[in-house]
Amino acid sequence: MGQELSCLSSHEHDLFSAVQHGDTETVRTMVERDSALLHQTTPYDRQSLLHIAAANGQIGILSMLLDQSLYPDLLNRRRQTPLMLAAMRGKIFCVKKLLDAGANVLKFDSLNGRTCLHYAAYHGHADCLQAILSSAKSSHVAASWGYARFVNVRDGRGATPLHLAARQRRPDCVHILLDSGALVCASTDEYGHPGSTPLHLAARGGSLDCVRELLAWGADRLQRDNSGRIPYSVAMTHMHKVCAALLDPSSTEPLVWPSPLKFISELNQDAKVLLERALMQANKERESRILEGKAISVSPSHSEAGEDSDILEANDSNLCTICFEQVCTIQVQNCSHQLCAHCTLSLCCHNKPNPNTASLTPPVCPFCRGPIARLTVAEFGRSNDPDHDVNDISSSKLRRTRRSRNLSEGSCSFRGLSSSVGSLGKHGGFGSGRIAVDDDDLTEKP
Numbered sequence: 001m002g003q004e005l006s007c008l009s010s011h012e013h014d015l016f017s018a019v020q021h022g023d024t025e026t027v028r029t030m031v032e033r034d035s036a037l038l039h040q041t042t043p044y045d046r047q048s049l050l051h052i053a054a055a056n057g058q059i060g061i062l063s064m065l066l067d068q069s070l071y072p073d074l075l076n077r078r079r080q081t082p083l084m085l086a087a088m089r090g091k092i093f094c095v096k097k098l099l100d101a102g103a104n105v106l107k108f109d110s111l112n113g114r115t116c117l118h119y120a121a122y123h124g125h126a127d128c129l130q131a132i133l134s135s136a137k138s139s140h141v142a143a144s145w146g147y148a149r150f151v152n153v154r155d156g157r158g159a160t161p162l163h164l165a166a167r168q169r170r171p172d173c174v175h176i177l178l179d180s181g182a183l184v185c186a187s188t189d190e191y192g193h194p195g196s197t198p199l200h201l202a203a204r205g206g207s208l209d210c211v212r213e214l215l216a217w218g219a220d221r222l223q224r225d226n227s228g229r230i231p232y233s234v235a236m237t238h239m240h241k242v243c244a245a246l247l248d249p250s251s252t253e254p255l256v257w258p259s260p261l262k263f264i265s266e267l268n269q270d271a272k273v274l275l276e277r278a279l280m281q282a283n284k285e286r287e288s289r290i291l292e293g294k295a296i297s298v299s300p301s302h303s304e305a306g307e308d309s310d311i312l313e314a315n316d317s318n319l320c321t322i323c324f325e326q327v328c329t330i331q332v333q334n335c336s337h338q339l340c341a342h343c344t345l346s347l348c349c350h351n352k353p354n355p356n357t358a359s360l361t362p363p364v365c366p367f368c369r370g371p372i373a374r375l376t377v378a379e380f381g382r383s384n385d386p387d388h389d390v391n392d393i394s395s396s397k398l399r400r401t402r403r404s405r406n407l408s409e410g411s412c413s414f415r416g417l418s419s420s421v422g423s424l425g426k427h428g429g430f431g432s433g434r435i436a437v438d439d440d441d442l443t444e445k446p
Ligand SMILES: [Zn+2]
Pocket: 320, 321, 322, 323, 324, 325, 326, 339, 340, 341, 342, 343, 344
């Protein structure tokens, strides 16, 4: 853009330069004097004032231009919209402003046939990605195209935003996309090696966090690309040893987020955060055993060392009565029985449906064997500060348990939980469940 500015007349140069640097007054004065300037574009790339403002995050000028009813979907030489440029550069305020002004999220550039969603995913701007998805959900796109189809929109070479985020090592974007319904096992047409899945591309990029996310959402380690390679061989080829260890089909399978369960898809944000954290923790414990077995050292950034330092003593009356290790953080509705996030997850993942078999028996409450209508965050008793921050409580209380847990046995104890949940179910397991405090008659006093 800078180079282009040098071949303009000095008058035009002043205008574009003012837009680029956010000199609102100069732009306003010039445009008021000659309104034709509003439609000025740079000579070669045909960037409009809107493009330049959006790419440089000049929200004041962008708003002023949109207020002059400038069309938000102007196209430059590569058929890129201002929204694409803002998403590419991570200019979240400009992204939001353009979306509010009705910018079309379903425009495709002529460069790679990509949408603004591809741009945000590729460049790893999770906030922009989220804003575009939220807008798509409530706009005509959802009605005409279908929201799920938009999340999985393909570029000219058959790459979805998830493929790009996985390849470019963008775990936050991978997470948001999966949570929004991105297909975890979609294959590309020509992008990367033809037939690559997001897991192949994460293996190629060597991002452990992306590999983790994809596996936790049920990515298949055995799916082959068009050349017959599984993600494990791709990781090996590119010397990503830690990724390869997790992708090795002979390694222990990670726990998979039980998304098909109705009450999981309906979780509120706080309960979801607790369960997601428990899932990641359980999987990291499995990981450390896998890596230990393969004699691969994990870099300090992946270990949990040091997190045990400030431990909150939990009140024993809050202890989960299935594992006696963790604090109850999750409450089953409608019966109000409480258990910890780890046991909840173990209960749900234990009943993880096999995609090949249609029948799915949803798990029941391990205490009363009643159906689970909803999972909510457990209430910690009446004496607690009503304004407590759920995240604070969950992180400090969950942390308590790490003290007693030896990482090398972590996953064994987790498997133990599954079986104790199972046996509780078998024996009826009634009476040991903790009930929310407002249900006094049913509360067991320890
Ligand atoms: Zn438990």
